[in-house]
Amino acid sequence: MYLLIPGRHHLLTDFQFKYLNRLIKCRLEGEKDVYGQPLAPADITGIIFAVTSANHLGTKRNPVPFYLRAMIIQEFSNSLDVPAFVYGIDDVGVIHDFAEYTIKTIRHSSEGTHALTPENTAVICSTAVKDMYLQRGFRVLPAEWDPATNSLTQPMPWDIVKLIAQTAAWRKHKTILEQMHPASFKIWSLYGVGEKVQQILKDPIIGADGDLTATRDYNIYVKQMDDIAAQKYKETAPYIQPGNIGDIGCAAGSWIKMGCADDRLHECDFYGIEVSRHLYDICLQRRHNGEFANPSVFFSQKNAVTSLVFEPGSMNTIHTSSLTHEIESYGSRQDLIAFIHNRYQELVPGGVWINRDVVGPENREETILLWLNREDGENELPLPPNATTQELAAYLGKLSTEALFRRFAQDFRHHEGYQLPHEWVTINGKTYSKLSMQDACEFLFKKDYHDNWLSEMHETFCFWNYNDWKSALEAAGLRLDNLSHTYRNEWIVQNRLEGKVQLLRINEHQEAAPMPFPVSHMLLLARK
Template sequence: MTFSEVLFPGRHHAVTGFQVDFLHRLLAGEVRDADDVVVPLADDAVVVWAVTSANHAWTRRNPLPGHRREALVERVSVAADLPSLVVLVPDVPQHPRFAELVVTTVATALGHRPPPDPARTLVACSTPAVAESYRALGYTVVGVEDAVSDDADEQPSRPWEVVERLAHGDASWRLLAHPGTVAHYERYGVPELVTELFSDPVVSSEGDLTTTRDYRTYAASFETASGRKYDQVGHLLEPGRVVDVGCATGGLLERIAADPRFGESDLFGVDIARPLLDEAEHKKATGVFANPNIWFVRANILSGPVMPAGSVDSTVTVALTHEVFSYGAGRADVEAFARRVAEHTRVGGVWVNSDVLGPDEPDRVVDLQLRSDDGANPAAAREDLDALERAEVAAYVGGLSTDARMRQFAHDFPRLSGAAFVARSLGEGRWRLRLGDAMEFLTTKDYADNWLSECHESFCGLTMADWREVLTGAGLTLDPTSVAWRNDWLVSERFAPTARLHDVETGDELDWPVTHVLTVARRPPG
């Protein structure tokens, strides 16, 4: 059997010198299979590079977007005189029919050629499980890196190992990568990008803040609330260059884009979470935003400037700064974030921030009375939630009484958030604790759908006094419209039906404290 096509699947973030030499030897008929038989290739055989996870980018697992990888393969192919075609294959979860997905995608993308067929297509693959899935479809598979004998003096590095060497500052990656890879990386600043992605302590390997968040419900809640949020912050923004940091799926920017005041403005959405930006880009592609001058950027503003110094007229952050506090180094990172915003703000420009807020007297000790008749009351907190599926966690936590949910929160919140949390049970649903800790629980208790993710976050880490210090310390002036306020919907719908606050000494019932903050900070002249 003589093959006229080599299907070479992989993420192809790097092309190594070994891979190029191997493909040349394969096309020249110099490679033997596992049975020590020469694999015959036609004189006009072509290599089809199937670039997998092509729509997944800016993460440690997939640092480069598909179009950059396609350009890399094309550049190396031309430089190395390899007859090549490139097909981008979308990212999918692990699936037993993955090989079929790749083959079908290639057939669809290269409709001018016969579809891959075991009679004419050889598969080059070194991942055992993936290789076996192609064999199950009838394809002959030849190893690439794993084709080297175990007795060889040195085993070839795989592309991903080359990327990891780069990320860890090992200059030997340049010797292992094909020269075309090195040139492509330097042209597009890939070494800096990869180093930043691998050193980011906040973002996971998948490009998200957390692996326990249900982004479907998370995004839906932001979209639902975006109209209300725009009513709160929109009139405070200045036209010009407007940046929404923590833009999620772009719901707030959608309202800004529809406002005639911002018809001539340039709008930017910045977020860390890849799943949210994917949806924002999809909305842009389908014409959702009235103002076409809109861009989305995946970045962590704490890692470096996102916008040039002094270039932004308005920055808006909604429900973001508590995540900076929670997933970073607490107040220190909020202060760093504030300095970064101040740096990119024009003189006279504004930063409008809306978020949750801790009570004015967070250290005051209070008694919190909770209902125990509104759900199940296990004797102790469950300690195996991390091992459950998200839906199982949601069902379990959602079925607990408010009192039992406090017991579970007292177990999960300190271990996941790293914050101190001490709540002493007095029996019959009564707990003694700090007011700040009481509000941490009350503002989190109803998020059963994202329980583990929400228990990673501190909603009450900063008070209004803290915010004044943070903003003035960053060189900004606090506008008189800034205010700490109480969300009375939370009081009537979430707090009052299940809880009461009491003074420890008198037993008197206490009023509910502030829950949210709106700060309007400007960059002064000089």
């Protein structure tokens, strides 16, 4: 008889060891299933640990990598009288019967050696996952769960994980020492798992599965990043200092890929940092495919806001592109300032942080008028109920520029509690929206992102202008190189702004006088 234990298994408890040891020693005699029915005595031939979410790591739901979880299980099982087998079960999203998927994966991974059936296997499970196995006819042992009272009698492993995350001196905490099995404690201590878990679970920015936003279409996003990768590299390449080169927020690794093909940098080491699990997986797959000409390419899934991601004083060049505005958008001003200070700590003396991103206008606080074309689309088109991402994009594409602005005014930073201040005024027979230059620019440079509208509505582009950035960098000890500059994307002006919108200010004659479109992007070279 096999014992199957499905779970994420970030750590194992002292209770779990004693429970399994009892089942093995007593051959299931006197044990009852979740229905209170006794199990027939049987020899235990092996314990099978199905480690779910094995392809996830560094996230709030799955902070510990699979290889460490497997090491914990093997260390834990050394003192049991039967062999233990560890099988990784990848997270594949929501499927109808995860139990069936788990059983099939174990059979495939073991090449048929472990074909688990209700006749040869009992399942140990104290969570709602047990229902899937019960439906397939398996007998289920309750472990920490008491069916009579419908309550837990022992702490679950995840309870101890959360306790560690909240405890600075976790290695000396009495409850943790009593409940955590020594095998788990050994691996967690040896590899500094507790400290890493504390960083991950306390992270205010990243969601449960390691993403900034749950509304981004990554297929579209990756294509967009790849489409402009050549432009990004061409713009930043002249300022790269050879040596250790880091790309924070590396997305799909396209910038690093181009750096690897640059003859000047063939002896450099490249380090890609990506917090999004989806994008990190793509980076690993690309490296596996041999897409990077330089073998010294290393990727890590980390958050560069909450801590250093490189050793202090180790990096010659750090590159970020279209990242810093996301920190402000999904985190806070304090998070952005912490990010800046972390980059200072990581650079060698004379090292450079190349930051390419959007930027706000110099006169961002000025109240201006915004003319919006209402003849280039529909103005009274209702929003489809429960629209999918694709349906929403199609809907937005049919609206006039004025109607699109009205939609933007409702959606922009709504979930963050922001209400866009604006009013409609009429001057000499023309209607304008009266608002701040900053909010006007938020619309100008965001209005055409229909494919990822819901995600983009969380993001602010124009919170700082160039001088604001200069002050923040200098406060962290960095010096802004004279080659740093702001610029206006003329393609956007010609293809997305002209004829659709116009910026105006009231002159001394109380007339609406046109203004030029402002800068939209910056290239900052911050040196230590």
